[in-house]
Amino acid sequence: MFLARNTPAFVISYLVLMIPTYILPYFGSNSSLVNALSVSQGMGMLPQWWMHIWFLVMLTLLVWLRGSVIDKAYLPVFPVIAAIFDMTPGLSMIPMIPTVMHLVGIILGAMGVVVLATEEAAVNRELLLGRKAKIVAGIATLLAIGGSTLFVTTLTSGHHKPSATVAEKLVKPAIAQAPVKVEEVKPQATPEELAAETPAAAPAMPATPSHKHHNVAHDSVSTTTRSAKSEKQSVRYLNLND
Secondary structure, eight states: OHHHHOHHHHHHHHHHHHTHHHHGGGGTTTOHHHHHHHHHTTOOSOHHHHHHHHHHHHHHHHHHHHHHHTTOTTTTHHHHHHHHHHHSTTGGGSOSHHHHHHHHHHHHHHHSOOOOOOSHHHHHHHHHHHHHHHHHHHHHHHHHHHHHHHHHHHHHOTTOOOOOOHHHHHHHHHHHHSOOOOOOOOOOOOHHHHHHHSOOOOOOOOOOOOHHHHHHHHHHHHHHHHHHHHHHHTOOOOOTTO
8 A cells, every 4th residue: 555655656656557558559469450360360369468458457456546545536537548548449549548548647646635544444444455456456467477378378389270261261161052063074085986987088079061161162063053054155046047
């Protein structure tokens, strides 16, 4: 409870726990794509993600304890809002909101007046809150160590096989259900079979006289006919009475 009661210790502790939440995103701690890919491969969240969550939980516990000793029970709301905007996909793209929430939590926590626990009931209450905070911190630490160990063990294991992608899961059943057309493969014919299948040559047709020969014969016949006619016309008959 010393960190919660002492104002300088509270501010310094808050800043120390807050700085890693700005460094870890550069290593993919709040990347939804990288973490989704890691989960799909059976490796769980990245170790950077677990570390980021651990620091945010510690910040919330610190502010919760500080709010209990200065009578500001609403104080943990600010680191919780910062954590939501820091780790939620889509909201993490909005700048400055986590920073503003952290600054408000630090300022309000530093401005509060510490209530001295003089009564026995108040002392017991602070002790109970301290034990609860230690339990929550221990659970968060075990989860972070377990998640990081799972990732490293699965990554380095030689028996790890990447699971099928969504595209493979959709394509493989379609290929299995699609009908396969089997074409009959005909054996290649031998030279003897090709020779037997070749049709016999047709008998040669008699050559027909060409058009030129036909014209010559026609011209010769016409010439003979004209000669006979001219000879017939040249015959003269003699009259014996002359």
